[in-house]
Amino acid sequence: MSATHTEVSAQVNGPCGDDDCGIRDVLDRIGDKWTVLVIVELSKGVRRFRELHRAIPGISQRMLTLTTRRLWRDGLVERTAHPTIPPQVEYRLTPMGRSLAEAVERLADWSRAYKDTMAHAREQWDAEHAGDA
Amino acid sequence: MSATHTEVSAQVNGPCGDDDCGIRDVLDRIGDKWTVLVIVELSKGVRRFRELHRAIPGISQRMLTLTTRRLWRDGLVERTAHPTIPPQVEYRLTPMGRSLAEAVERLADWSRAYKDTMAHAREQWDAEHAGDA
DNA sequence: CAGGATCCTAAGGGATACTG
DNA sequence: CAGTATCCCTTAGGATCCTG
Numbered sequence: 482m483s484a485t486h487t488e489v490s491a492q493v494n495g496p497c498g499d500d501d502c503g504i505r506d507v508l509d510r511i512g513d514k515w516t517v518l519v520i521v522e523l524s525k526g527v528r529r530f531r532e533l534h535r536a537i538p539g540i541s542q543r544m545l546t547l548t549t550r551r552l553w554r555d556g557l558v559e560r561t562a563h564p565t566i567p568p569q570v571e572y573r574l575t576p577m578g579r580s581l582a583e584a585v586e587r588l589a590d591w592s593r594a595y596k597d598t599m600a601h602a603r604e605q606w607d608a609e610h611a612g613d614a
Numbered sequence: 615m616s617a618t619h620t621e622v623s624a625q626v627n628g629p630c631g632d633d634d635c636g637i638r639d640v641l642d643r644i645g646d647k648w649t650v651l652v653i654v655e656l657s658k659g660v661r662r663f664r665e666l667h668r669a670i671p672g673i674s675q676r677m678l679t680l681t682t683r684r685l686w687r688d689g690l691v692e693r694t695a696h697p698t699i700p701p702q703v704e705y706r707l708t709p710m711g712r713s714l715a716e717a718v719e720r721l722a723d724w725s726r727a728y729k730d731t732m733a734h735a736r737e738q739w740d741a742e743h744a745g746d747a
Numbered sequence: 748c749a750g751g752a753t754c755c756t757a758a759g760g761g762a763t764a765c766t767g
Numbered sequence: 768c769a770g771t772a773t774c775c776c777t778t779a780g781g782a783t784c785c786t787g
Contacts, residue, residue, distance in 0.1 A: 502725070507721050507722065512641060512646070514759080518638070521635070529768085539761095543770090545770095546769080546770060546771080554740075556736070577731055577732070580728070584721050584724040587721075588717050588720075591640065591714060592635070592639045593635065598689065602689025606687040647779080663749050664748065677781080699748090700749075701748055750786085750787090751787105754782085755781085756779105758780105760775105760777085761775085763774085764771100766771075
């Protein structure tokens with residue numbers, strides 16, 4: 482798997498030369514507490530504010546508002562406000578949003594694949610370092 | 615959660631039934647400020663503490679210590695301490711760590727692919743909502 | 748060199764009350 | 768219903784000094 486390279490082949494498996502690529506950009510966007518959950522929920526279909534709120538346990542209206550607004554602003558979701566009484570606002574992923582949802586799903590795949598391995602690694606580490614502080 | 619919902623296509627493109635899958639798990643691990651940067655740097659090869667410190671501009675020793683330790687504990691990186699004076703500690707990704715690095719790269723790919731589109735979307739949004747507060 | 752121990756602040760985010 | 772507006776508090780993380 483890993484070649485016997487030291488750091489000569491920095492550009493082999495690193496997609497960017499020596500910079501941090503765009504990784505921080507994505508994480509600044511989805512690294513918060515709720516964004517991905519909203520994205521995942523919206524990847525299932527169109528949702529209204531209230532539906533999102535109930536589908537994502539624990540989120541406050543405030544954070545849902547902030548999160549949806551950020552996604553909207555970034556062009557990841559489309560917001561449709563029906564001028565009815567009471568108001569109805571629908572959120573749906575844009576093509577770009579769906580593509581992000583795809584990438585996020587891959588990450589979720591990884592998580593499920595290695596969850597047990599990581600848990601076991603932690604247990605073992607904790608056991609081996611039981612005398613430290 | 616609510617079972618009486620008439621959600622027909624809930625399991626179509628959603629990889630998990632109605633839960634949040636393991637997405638939060640991953641993000642709790644890589645969603646912080648430095649973890650991915652360390653992972654990316656280590657994906658280029660073995661690195662010593664100092665090398666990591668200099669390769670990742672802005673990180674403090676404290677955060678580098680915490681970050682590497684967490685990765686180590688989770689079995690994502692391997693830590694080799696040479697009992698020399700002065701000490702030498704090498705970090706390298708484990709197979710599981712490399713697999714995570716892969717997934718992270720995919721996310722970075724996405725970022726680079728849509729960076730401009732998002733920036734443009736934001737500009738437009740800001741322009742259209744210049745009169746709000 | 749590779750950390751540990753402390754101190755301290757910025758900000759993310761929760762709870763609650765109000766509004767169009 | 769879909770938000771706003773405030774208050775408040777926890778905590779990630781920076782700065783600094785110390786050690787084996």
